[in-house]
Amino acid sequence: DAGITQSPRYKITETGRQVTLMCHQTWSHSYMFWYRQDLGHGLRLIYYSAAADITDKGEVPDGYVVSRSKTENFPLTLESATRSQTSVYFCASSLAGGRRNEQFFGPGTRLTVL
Amino acid sequence: DQQVKQNSPSLSVQEGRISILNCDYTNSMFDYFLWYKKYPAEGPTFLISISSIKDKNEDGRFTVFLNKSAKHLSLHIVPSQPGDSAVYFCASTFSGGSNYKLTFGKGTLLTVNP
Structure with a gap:
């Protein structure tokens, strides 16, 4: 399927467990981003990546790890989940040089940490 | 330190009337502004944008106005329709940056009543 997808869409885990949220895009966009949405x-912004093997911290990176071995994938790992990481997580991608920084978002992953 | 502020968490309007959503920014380096729309259980989608060289951009029922001196922008929806009910995020960036990051406001929940 074309576009940007996230998996799983819903996840319940326990405090202290490691969790990986997956993000995949088929546009070959250079830039990818991870956000969390909280009331x-x-x-x-948690982390972003300008290209494969290039990542950088965003506004709230603590407790998260990212990697980008392939252009199309940008997984987000919570090394030891905490209740404060209960949130909705969105992955986004952007074409470098495209319409001024427009980002395309995935459908989100709702994560609950018990 | 919030660089993009949407001071109204919610707005309710009648179908057919005008909806005006406001956004303020503090960073003078920002020169490109975007509005995103988000329905429940979906990712945000791009709606309309404006460059700092303009003071108005129009796309159908949606118009964004930019007042650089006041560091203020607004999104006008005319006429409002029930399908416009969503959360609207204002986002800002500076085109001279190389990381394509966006800084988002907290969002405004628009409810259009039939």
Whole structure:
């Protein structure tokens, strides 16, 4: 399927467990982003990547790890999940040089940490 | 330190009337602004944008106005329709940057009543 997909769509885990959220895009966009959406905070950037093997921290990176071995994939790992990481996570991609920084978002993953 | 502010968490309007959503920014480096629309259980989708060299951009029922001196932008929806009910995010960036990051506001929930 074309576009940007995220898996799983819903995940329940326990405190202390490692969780990986997957993001896949078929557009060959250079840039990819991870956001979390929380009530009262809007969309906050966790990590972003300019290309394969190039990643950088966003606004709220603590407790998260990313990798980008392939252009099309950008997994987000919570190394030891905490209740404060309960949130909706969105992955996005952007074409470098495209219409001024327009980002295309996936459908989101709702994560609950018990 | 919020660089993009949407001070109204919610807005309710009648079908057929005008909806006006507001956004303020503090970073003078921002020179490109975007509005995203988000329905429940979906990712945000791009709606309309404006460059700082313009003060107005129109796309059908949607118009964005930019007041650079006041660091303020607004999204007008005329006429409002029930299908416009969604969360609207304002986002800002500076085109001279190389990372294509967007800074989002907290969002405004628009409800259009039939």
